[in-house]
Amino acid sequence: MIQSVLIFVFLCLLTTAVASGSLAPWVPSRKKDLIRIFKLADLKPGEIFYDLGCGDGRLTVCAAKNFKARAIGIELALPLFFACAIKKLFNRNELLKFKLKNLFKENLAEADVVYIFAQSPGKLKGKIKQKLENELKPGSRVITYAFPVEGWRPEIIDKPSDQDVAVYLYKF
């Protein structure tokens, strides 16, 4: 029993450490910015929404619940995935899905909107930028929070004041 608990704790710590070094450690998007984010996303019922590194699942839940999108949250850190799984239990929404997975292993060919909150601009170039360019279909949108994607021209940069976090919209 103790051994199982120790293995579980070890896996929680390991997956959290790996995720922190991959895209970003868990820092949630501000709740008050969800309105701005989804206004830019212009998400329609039935569209496929992804949050790559979904943290506690707040955007994924909002996309399914308020916009009737098929919302998929991808999260690598085990404790955060469990938090998402609990939200899923309470929401009982068929449109809502969470996957315990490395975002780099998910094929994004069907995505209409992809949301990414990375740790720094440096994380939004190289591997992840290449993945989006290779997999996203024409007409899909990418929203990034706080940092732009190097080398892409945003359609809109939403930053109402100096105190606000910038939200970037890109269209494919």
Ligand SMILES: C[S@@+](CC[C@H](N)C(=O)[O-])C[C@H]1O[C@@H](n2cnc3c(N)ncnc32)[C@H](O)[C@@H]1O
């Ligand atoms: C800055 S937080 C953003 C959380 C959420 N998207 C939000 O905006 O509230 C980044 C999240 O990405 C997760 N993450 C980092 N690398 C990942 C990877 N390779 N695959 C899946 N999730 C990852 C982290 O565990 C963390 O929860």
